[in-house]
Amino acid sequence: MISTGNDIVALKAINITRTKQQNFYSKIISDSEKSLYDQQFSESLPFEHFVWLLWSIKESVYKYLQRITPGIVFSPTRVIINQLEAPANNTISVFEGRDFNDKIVYKGVVEFGAHILYSRSIIAEDFIFSVVNHMDNFERVLWGIRPIDSDEPDRQSETVRTFAITMLNSLFPDAELQIGKNIHGIPVLLKNGIEIPVPISLAHHDHYVAYSFAVSA
Amino acid sequence: MTREETLNELKKVIAPYTINKEMLAGINDQTDLIRDLKINSANLVDIIIDAEAKYDIEIDYDSADKMTNVGSCLDVITEKINQK
Numbered sequence: 211m212i213s214t215g216n217d218i219v220a221l222k223a224i225n226i227t228r229t230k231q232q233n234f235y236s237k238i239i240s241d242s243e244k245s246l247y248d249q250q251f252s253e254s255l256p257f258e259h260f261v262w263l264l265w266s267i268k269e270s271v272y273k274y275l276q277r278i279t280p281g282i283v284f285s286p287t288r289v290i291i292n293q294l295e296a297p298a299n300n301t302i303s304v305f306e307g308r309d310f311n312d313k314i315v316y317k318g319v320v321e322f323g324a325h326i327l328y329s330r331s332i333i334a335e336d337f338i339f340s341v342v343n344h345m346d347n348f349e350r351v352l353w354g355i356r357p358i359d360s361d362e363p364d365r366q367s368e369t370v371r372t373f374a375i376t377m378l379n380s381l382f383p384d385a386e387l388q389i390g391k392n393i394h395g396i397p398v399l400l401k402n403g404i405e406i407p408v409p410i411s412l413a414h415h416d417h418y419v420a421y422s423f424a425v426s427a
Numbered sequence: 428m429t430r431e432e433t434l435n436e437l438k439k440v441i442a443p444y445t446i447n448k449e450m451l452a453g454i455n456d457q458t459d460l461i462r463d464l465k466i467n468s469a470n471l472v473d474i475i476i477d478a479e480a481k482y483d484i485e486i487d488y489d490s491a492d493k494m495t496n497v498g499s500c501l502d503v504i505t506e507k508i509n510q511k
Binding site: 217219223224225228233234237238262265269283284285286287288362363395414415416 | 446447462465467468469472473475476479488491492493
């Protein structure tokens with residue numbers, strides 16, 4: 211079963227002081243991940259960005275696995291980022307597309323129990339965005355990020371659905387598409403009212419929304 | 428502290444992270460923090476940290492993972508208060 215999971219963190223909405231406090235970040239990152247920061251990222255990335263980068267990856271993993279195992283418990287410190295590779299260039303100019311330009315994304319390998327997943331993340335001025343996939347190849351993953359004018363939950367929900375459907379309509383031009391939820395509350399894509407096997411993940415935080423979905427070809 | 432008193436304090440902890448004030452006033456054990464109160468998942472750690480400060484307790488990882496609805500929050504908080 212293929213799945214997808216994404217998450218977005220609006221950097222203007224995070225509490226930098228709190229994020230740097232040990233009692234806060236230790237509920238998100240493990241000791242090994244703190245060591246990863248100290249050894250690999252302390253000179254290139256503010257610590258608060260590292261913490262929220264890992265949060266966005268871990269939340270994406272949770273969303274990915276929740277579709278396969280509904281009822282799974284989100285346990286951030288048990289989702290372990292084993293490898294994280296920084297991009298050569300962090301200048302972001304594209305906010306929607308298929309696959310990723312490896313030169314501008316953080317690439318990660320993530321472990322949760324018996325699962326190994328792969329991540330791609332973008333750190334921009336105002337947001338951190340992550341997507342995970344079951345293989346280290348994102349050619350079949352489509353994604354998008356958009357700022358919105360409201361942080362009201364219903365508005366976020368409506369906007370991200372419209373945003374994702376616009377992209378999906380380019381793939382399924384003759385179908386009437388809708389995004390619904392299954393009995394577990396997980397987003398599903400409906401084509402002419404019938405669920406189709408295109409896993410979709412929606413995210414919103416403050417004034418940003420994002421989606422990802424995976425196609426079989 | 429009775430469960431009702433703990434619940435009233437919990438409402439104050441949750442209040443800054445939800446705009447759904449009407450539902451917050453009437454929360455019960457089944458109220459889901461994300462689905463019903465529309466709390467962003469990015470704020471769940473804030474709620475745990477604020478609860479630790481409010482009740483002067485320490486919430487370990489396993490307990491924190493359970494805190495997805497009001498009932499489980501109250502169970503964890505009550506357990507930690509009783510362990511003091």
